[in-house]
Amino acid sequence: MTLQAKLDAFKTDFEAGKPPYNVPRAVIETMHRATAELIASGAATRALKAGDKAPSFTLNDPDGNPVSSEDLLAKGPLVVSFYRGVWCPYCNMELQALQAALPEFEKLGAKLIAISPQTAVNSRKSVRQNELGFPILSDARNDVAAAFGLRFELPAYLVDLYKSLKNDLPAFNGDPSWTLPMPGRFVIAQDGTILYAEVNPDYTRRPEPEDMLPALRRAASVAA
Template structure:
């Protein structure tokens, strides 16, 4: 089953209010409203695209060790996936799909990192819960996400809904702001130029990991 098929199946059950979710229709309507408004804002169109230069970054892994994009790019192309947090089931399914594709990335000489605004404790939970073999990096305040054009502020009505659902982003992220990254996937070449970019303001939609393989093969052939 493809990643998107898994996401669609989960979304169908979640929005139907099936156990164990039991989500009332009013909650679903609020989530749909927020997604529609983010799409209409055109924010995704302002994110970095293929051909743009990727911002350099250094972020801490769950053990507090700094991970530098420059050092990773010295070894090969870099796949970067921005996600919302361990509390997001869609993100966890995406991380698992990326883990399954990791051997294919590594065979082409590429490194993979995932970036979220969550604290190190929650990043460790992401790694453990999804049995990940690649680094999860903490992007405090979503500053790196902002440099890629992904950061957005949640509208007040969505903040109130999250609070009612006990989804306390300031606690998850160690940051008082209510911001998140739009899910984004990038392949960065060793020269720092973005070779592949996929950003979607609808967090229930994610590209297949395999979609990046043609780009990685071309990068590998150039490096050879």
């Protein structure tokens, strides 16, 4: 089953209010409204695209060790996935799919990282629960997400909904701003050029990991 098929199956059950979710229809409608407004805002069109230069960054891994994009790119191309947090089931299914594809990435000499605004404690939980063999780096205040054009502020009505659902983003992220990254996936060549970019303001839609393989093969051929 493809990643998107798994996401669609989960969404169908979640929005139907099936146990264990039992989500009221009003909650679903509020989420739909927020997604529709984010799409209409055109925010995704302003994110970095293939052909752009990726910003350099240094972020801490879940153990507090600094990880530099320049150091990673010195070893090969880089796959970067921006991840909302351990609380997001769609994100966790995406991480699991990326983990399954990791051997293919590594065969092509690529490194894989995820970037999330969540605290190190929550990133360690994500790594453990999803059995990941790649790190989740902590992007405090979504600053790196902003450099890629992904950061957005939740509207007040969605903040109220999250609070009612006990989804306390300031606690998850150690940051009071109520911002998130749009889910984004990038392949970056060793010279810093973005070879592949997929950004979707609809968090229930994610590209397949295999979609990045042509870009990684191009990067590998250039490196050779």
